[in-house]
Amino acid sequence: MSDLYDRHRAVTPDWLALYYEDPIEITHGEGRHVWDADGRRYLDFFGGILTTMTAHALPEVTKAVSEQAGRIIHSSTLYLNRPMVELAERVAQLSGIPDARVFFTTSGTEANDTALLLATTYRRANTVLAMRNSYHGRSFSAVGITGNRGWSPTSLSPLQTLYVHGGVRTRGPFAHLNDAEFVAACVEDLKDLLGHTRPPAALIAEPVQGVGGFTSPPDGLYAAFRDVLQEHGILWISDEVQTGWGRTGDHFWGWQAHESSGPPDIVTFAKGIGNGTSIGGVVARAEIMNCLDANSISTFGGTQLTMAAGLANLNYLLEHDLQGNARRVGGLLIERLRAATAQLPGVREVRGRGLMIGVELTRPGTDEADPRAATAVLEAARQGGLLIGKGGGHNTSALRIAPPLSLTVAEAEEGAAILEGALHAAY
Template sequence: MTSTDDLLARHKAVLPSWMPLYYAEPLEIVSGSGRHVTCSDGRTYLDFFGGVLTTMVGYDIPEITEAVERQLRTGVAHTSTLYLIRAQVELAEKIARLSGIPDARVFFTNSGTEANEAALLMATNHRRSNQILAVRNSYHGRSYAAMGITGHRGWSSSSLNPLQVSWLHSGDRLRGLLSRLGSDEQVDAAVDDLREVLATQTAGDVAALIAEPVQGVGGFVAGPDGLFGALKKVLDETGILLISDEVQTGWGRTGEHFWGYQAHGVVPDLLTFAKGVGNGFALAGVVGRADVVNNVPAISFSTFGGNPISTAAGNAVVDYVLDNDLQGNAARVGAILRDDLQAQIGDNPIVGEIRGRGLMLAVEFVQPGTTVPDVPATVRVFEACRAGGLLVGKGGLYNNVIRMGPALTLTEEEAREALNILVNAIRETSAA
C-alpha cells in the first residue's frame, strides 16, 4: 500500500462521508511554486483551480511569505478583535477604499460563509426584517442561514432555515425561462420577475437581495451587464439592500473590473469577500455602508477574524495585486484562454457553452445536439485533464461544468499549455 492509499484509508476512517475528494485516485498536494503544485506521487501539475479560486497570486510568493514570517517573529499570532491590530486596521483601510462604497466599514471573518452570515445579520437588523431575496443556482455557504439562501439543491442539506427566502431567476443563458431572451430583454424580464416576487411572495418589508455577480459553484453563470443596476432601482423604491457576494469574483479576477458588481452600474450596500484575499490564509469579511454595518444592536466580535497573521498576509496580497496589475493580467490572459477555447472547441458537439470573464472560465458539457447535461463526459474530461498534468474544478447545477480559476499571475505560456491539455481532453472525450 502506498502512502497515498494509506492516507486515503485514514481519511475515510475519521472524516465525514459527505466531504468529497476530487479524482478517482485522490491527490495529496505536498508543495507548490508559482502556478504549479507537486503531489505525493512525485508528479507536478499546472493548477487551474487554486484551492477553489483561493491561491489567487500563486504558491510560494516571497512577499507574502516574508509578511507572515515577520509577524510570526514577533511571537504574536493571535490577540482577538478586542485589541488593536495594526495590520487589521491597515487592511480595512485598503478594502474600504477599494470597495467603492462611501463611508465604508469593514468586519473581518474567517470564511466566505461567515462573511455572508455577518452581512445577513447586518441587513436584517438594519431593516428589522428576516425576509431575503436570493437567486436560483446560487451558493453562499454551508452554515444555517447561508445554506438557506443557497439556490442549489446539491448544497442544501437541510430545508430548515431562519430566514424567509423568495427566489429570483438566475442569469443562465443556456437553459431556463429567461435563457431564450436577448440581453436587454432578459434584464427587463428579471425586473418584472422581481416586482412580481415582491408583490406575491413577501410581506413587503424585505431586508436585502443577496447575489453573486458570477455564480461560482453554480458553474460561473452570470446575467447580462447592467442586471444588478436595473434590479437596484426597484430595491431602492422601498429601501431593500443589495448584498454583492464577491467571494469568488473579487480582487480583479474578472479582468474587466476589480469587483464583479462594477459590470452593473451600481454600488452595493454590502459586499462580502473571502478566498483570494488571504491567498490560502483564512481571511474574509464584509465591507459596507457605515449606517448598515453599525446597525447591530448587541456586542459582537470575532475571535479569529482579522487576526495578525491573516491580515499580514492579506495586506501583502492586496499590495501584490495592485502593484503588479493582476487585474490587467487576468483580462489579457483570460481573453487568450476564452478566445482560443471558443475557436478550437466552441463547435464541439459535447460543448454546450463556454463562458466566464478574466481568469474565471467554464465549459459546460451536454449530450450532442441538446442542452441535456452530460455528467459522464464531464468526469472523463476532468480525469483526462489530470492525466495530462492539469488540475481543474467541477461545478454547475448538474455537476456538468469544468471550472477554471487559476492564479491571477498566470503567464501566456502557462495558459497555452493548459489550453492544449483541456482541448485534447475534450476532443478525446467527444470522439470516444
C-alpha cells in the first residue's frame, strides 16, 4: 500500500486530500460493506461521500450497467437517447416543479454551475445570495459562492456573492433564540441585506449543509425566505446534491421541509441518484431552463451508461421504500448516538435527520471546535471497522454519518457501537 501511496503523491496535487494517516485502497463492496486491498472489511457509513445511495454492488444496477454497456455506452446529447429521456421524465415528475425541464451533467459541481448560469441569464444579474457555512462544488463559480473558508481557496469570482444567516441553527448571533425567533431574525436580516444591494439573481441553499457538517435551519426558514425573494423576483435554487432522493427520511427532497410556498424555481441534484456512476443534473421551470439564447450540449451528461444506472437505482429506491427505511433506521441511529454521547464532554451536538447525521466535537469545557479529536475519532472508527466522514465550518470538527439507505437496524447498532468506542477513546 505504501508503494501506491507514494505513486499517488508523485502524480496528484498536494491539495488532493486522503483520509487516514495510513490511507486505504478500497477494492470492492457489497451491501453496506467494503473491503480494502489487505482484505479487511469495513461497515461503510459514508458511501463515497453520500454517493452509494442504495447499496454497494446492487445487482439491479450492476445488471443494468452491464446490459447497457453491451449495447452502447455513449453518443452525446446530439442524438436521441432513450435512457436519458426516461430518467428525465421520472425526475421531472418527482421534482414537484410544474412544466419541469431536466438537464443532466456529470457532477453536482457542474449542476450548480448550470443553475447559476440559468439564474443569472434569466434575471440578467450576477449577484447571488448564498448561505454562510455552505458548499456548492469545486469549480471557479461554485467556489465563488461557497460560504465555507476551508473549501474556498480564492476570493476571485465571476459572481458577486452576499452571504445570508440561517444555515447553522446552533451557532452565530441568533443561536440563542427559539426556532420562531430564529426564523424571524434571519428573515429581517435578509430584508435588510436586500435593501442595500441591487436585486440578486437567486438564493442558492442546501436544505441540510453537507460539507458544513450536516447543519440545518428550523423547518420553514426557506419558505419564509421565499416569500421575501418573490417580492423582488429573486429565484430560489435548492442544492439537493446531498439531501435528495429520500436521504433525510421525512421528505424525498430536502426543500420539502420548507414547502409552504411551493417548490424551488431550480433544483440541482447528483451523488446518490447514480449510486456511484457520474450523474448530476438540474430541474427548472421551462421558462427558466429555456432562457439561454446560445447553443449548448453535454458531451458526457446523460450518457446511456449512467442513465441506465440511474433508472435502475431510482426504481430500486422507490420500490423498496428506502426513504421510509432512512426515516426509521436513521431515527433509531440518531437516538442511539445521542444516548451514547450524552455524558461525553467533547460532544457538542448530535444532529441530522434520516441517514444524514452529524456529530459536532468541541474541546471539553469550551465551545471551540476540536479538529484534532475529529481526526482521532475517524482513525479509531476505521481501526474498529467503520468508515465515516468529517466536515464542518469550524475547522472540520464534525463527524459525518451517511450510510447507504438500505442500512439495517443491526448494522446501525453495530456502527453506533464502534463509533461510541471511538469517541470514548478520543475523550
